[in-house]
Amino acid sequence: MPAPAKRGPSFNDKAKTVTGSLLLLALFLALWEWGPGWLGMPEFILPRFSRVVQEAGVMWSNSNLLGHFGITALEVVVGFLLGSLLGLAVGVALGLSPRAEAMLSPYILALQIAPKVAFAPLFVMWLGYTIYPKIIVAILIVFFPVMINVLSAIRTVDPDMVNLVRTLNASRWQIFHLVEFRSAMPALFSGLRIASTLAVIGVTVGELVGGNQGLGFLLVDGEGQGNTAAVFVAICALTVTGIVTYGAVVWAERRVLHYLPKATTTTK
Template identity: 85%
Template sequence: MKTATTVDSMPVQQQAKAKRPVMSERAWIATGSVLLLILFLALWQWGPAMLGMPEFILPNFTRTMQEAVVMWNNADLLSHFAITAMEVVVGFGLGSLLGLGVGVALGLSPRAEAMLSPYILALQIAPKVAFAPLFVMWLGYTVYPKIIVAILIVFFPVMINVLSAIRTVDPDMVNLVRTLNASRWQIFHLVEFRSATPALFSGLRIASTLAVIGVTVGELVGGNKGLGFLLVDGEGQGNTAAVFVTILALTLIGIAAYGAVVWAERKVLHYLPKVATTTV
């Protein structure tokens, strides 16, 4: 009787052949992404001239990069970039921790959820832009209003994902661990929290991009430092290229934050199938 052959039992050469389709698939995806980027940059470089758009409406790629060099040398672009990045990291971290704590607490206590959910929902519905001027009046033109706005925006997606995940934990798994005389902490640590971890990272992915929006809103409303300040300054001077440079810088921060969450997710959830841990 023939037994099924697994990849681990194959010789080294056969294992390499078995892995080639995966590597070629990754190479194909990477090549496609690079080609799309080249196409986008080409359209950005020559598209405005082909459409007859003046430079003050839509500067091309070369003009934008020239302005980036000017801002780097004269407008202290790196310092403003670092300030905004710091605010994003702090706001994202604190908002995520707050959302995780509240989500766990409400998930384990249906009574507390019933009492607090209307107020949490009202806080989420209220436009965060309306809070930004208030925080500026209270705390002045410091980094704190921007961080608080980021916390408010980050909080809800993390909280609701964790809450939903803990509420949908398999009760049979909980009962099984109870039969082994597990304590309440062990039940939470081994079953409830581990079951909620994939949903937690899904919320963190969303929150990582929202944190950039929150900080930018705070800097637009009341900031004298950061990329939001450069955005307002470029708009006030009618410098469209500077506005594009600032938008690109904010995009880089968002990509870095999202990439950090994806990296952490792969490290923490390495035991799950890739389809369950990777959506992008």
């Protein structure tokens, strides 16, 4: 007798999860609003949440907050896409060629070990105060997790599946497309999840080192003026950018990998 199909979480379960998450958010915001006053913490160290919201309104009107947010978002998206494509291409190439991996892996590892912050001033010297240094730093940070996940997935493909497709007279491209690449998709999206958050870090590092626009620039500007609320506004905006990017990857993963079974948990 076939096993019953597993059902996903019900509407009530989802509602409870969302409600619990919103309650935690409300608790966090309440502690942020009244906690500094209870602890006697001065405003220049930890401003209240309402003060940060007020400062966000001022920056929206006077400091072109939306424009700086858009520039940072553009740099994050471009750096994430280019770094992911590069990591995917190199991961596939090294996964299919052990000799190439043996030759190139020491240099790729050295590039990963080298601190990306050290490259940012160099890129600014080469390319000036443009968006390109920030995008390149993001590419360097995004590249490695995507590459290593794809490489590992290609190497661990079930050889029986490859042999089965070969018995059907499949070409080398068909073997890659139907077996190897599809088997690597879950690992690819795991790497993309990590890379989506790292892209924000890479862009922020570039803007902190040499930027005249973007949220990193607003962060440095607020620090220079001793405006702690402005610094928190920039941090919150960067966090929103990372959440949206991560959410986009999760949405794409669910659309692409909808055929994979989902684990379910039950409590009694």
